[in-house]
Amino acid sequence: MRCIGCGVHIQTEDETKLGYAPPSALGKEEIICQRCFRLKHYNEIQDVSLTDDDFLKILHGIGQSQALVVKLVDIFDFNGSWLPGLHRFVGNNPILLVGNKVDLLPKSVKYPKLIQWMKQSAKELGLKPVDICLISAVKGIGMQRVMEAIEQYRDGKNVYVVGCTNVGKSTFINRIIREVTGEGDVITTSYFPGTTLDMIEIPLDDGAAIYDTPGIINHHQMAHFVDKKDLKTITPKREIHPKVYQLNEQQTLFFGGLARLDYVKGGRRSFVCHFSNDLLIHRTKREHADELYEKQLGELLQPPKKSYADTFPPLVAHSFTIKESKTDIVFSGLGWVTCNEPGTQVVAYVPKGVNVLLRKSLI
Numbered sequence: 001m002r003c004i005g006c007g008v009h010i011q012t013e014d015e016t017k018l019g020y021a022p023p024s025a026l027g028k029e030e031i032i033c034q035r036c037f038r039l040k041h042y043n044e045i046q047d048v049s050l051t052d053d054d055f056l057k058i059l060h061g062i063g064q065s066q067a068l069v070v071k072l073v074d075i076f077d078f079n080g081s082w083l084p085g086l087h088r089f090v091g092n093n094p095i096l097l098v099g100n101k102v103d104l105l106p107k108s109v110k111y112p113k114l115i116q117w118m119k120q121s122a123k124e125l126g127l128k129p130v131d132i133c134l135i136s137a138v139k140g141i142g143m144q145r146v147m148e149a150i151e152q153y154r155d156g157k158n159v160y161v162v163g164c165t166n167v168g169k170s171t172f173i174n175r176i177i178r179e180v181t182g183e184g185d186v187i188t189t190s191y192f193p194g195t196t197l198d199m200i201e202i203p204l205d206d207g208a209a210i211y212d213t214p215g216i217i218n219h220h221q222m223a224h225f226v227d228k229k230d231l232k233t234i235t236p237k238r239e240i241h242p243k244v245y246q247l248n249e250q251q252t253l254f255f256g257g258l259a260r261l262d263y264v265k266g267g268r269r270s271f272v273c274h275f276s277n278d279l280l281i282h283r284t285k286r287e288h289a290d291e292l293y294e295k296q297l298g299e300l301l302q303p304p305k306k307s308y309a310d311t312f313p314p315l316v317a318h319s320f321t322i323k324e325s326k327t328d329i330v331f332s333g334l335g336w337v338t339c340n341e342p343g344t345q346v347v348a349y350v351p352k353g354v355n356v357l358l359r360k361s362l363i
């Protein structure tokens with residue numbers, strides 16, 4: 001028995017696996033799997049994630065065809081959601097860089113400046129996109145513009161949307177489905193050569209299609225170190241309100257119990273913190289910081305919550321001297337602290353496995 005939508009073998013045992021259909025559906029003349037059912041009736045897709053190997057195969061496949069690649073990044077977690085090496089795999093195909101979740105940035109951020117910043121950052125990471133768009137898939141900001149850009153750069157060819165998990169790819173694709181097809185149109189899933197994965201195919205007027213590729217897991221994201229509830233706390237839901245701390249040398253800021261910043265040397269300075277509004281920031285003297293962390297992890301300093309505190313990986317120190325004015329100290333997947341003056345010495349702490357880096361200030 002096969003699904004009339006995607007051709008997958010129908011099974012009725014495991015709801016989380018491909019090809020599931022409820023037993024009641026078996027009596028019908030034409031059987032459709034749950035995934036296609038949702039697509040057909042609700043125009044809604046769910047994300048699937050996959051291993052690095054399969055992902056590389058997909059990228060390789062894209063490189064061998066002629067297509068426009070739409071690369072989605074989370075603007076709040078730019079580096080953490082970046083897919084490294086994409087340009088090496090997609091051949092000569094143009095890449096349209098799309099920054100999602102602009103709704104989280106403070107209103108004071110100017111889009112042209114942000115686009116310039118993205119261009120520069122992409123260049124430093126080895127990517128030269130044909131164009132850059134800013135959107136909020138959730139709020140629907142910038143969708144018109146990005147659809148126009150896709151139409152312009154695809155030049156009659158297929159489109160592949162790539163991005164790591166959690167950048168908002170499903171939300172983005174669901175919006176496109178609504179804009180492109182409207183209700184009632186049948187959306188097929190398509191089997192990608194070389195992998196065991198099918199992709200969502202959104203047919204376009206001229207016979208080409210937009211393909212949603214599965215998301216790749218970025219192992220350095222803070223999201224992997226916290227449970228679902230804590231993830232809610234650290235993921236901003238609304239526009240973030242920067243918090244300014246005037247610090248003296250030898251003072252420490254804790255970001256919940258997930259990260260820490262020691263201000264070592266440089267006179268009295270201000271540090272502008274950009275994190276989820278729900279994440280508690282705690283200031284203390286540097287000499288007390290170790291002890292406080294030991295005693296208060298999971299209590300005063302949370303997330304992680306108490307039950308996770310014992311198994312939470314130890315924080316690892318990374319020392320930096322700020323070289324340029326207006327530099328962000330980025331805690332991957334959590335947020336960043338902007339430091340305005342060069343010469344400032346800091347030590348940033350993150351759980352082992354999470355990235356911390358410096359970049360030219362985004363704001």
Ligand code: GDP
Pocket residue numbers: 047100101102103104135136137138139163164165166167168169170171172215236237238
């Ligand atoms: P995927 O894993 O890339 O498919 O990402 P999802 O579409 O499932 O989104 C991941 C999370 O980001 C969800 O909590 C979404 O609500 C959220 N999200 C997606 N797009 C936006 C956006 O434009 N703004 C904000 N603030 N959150 C978004």
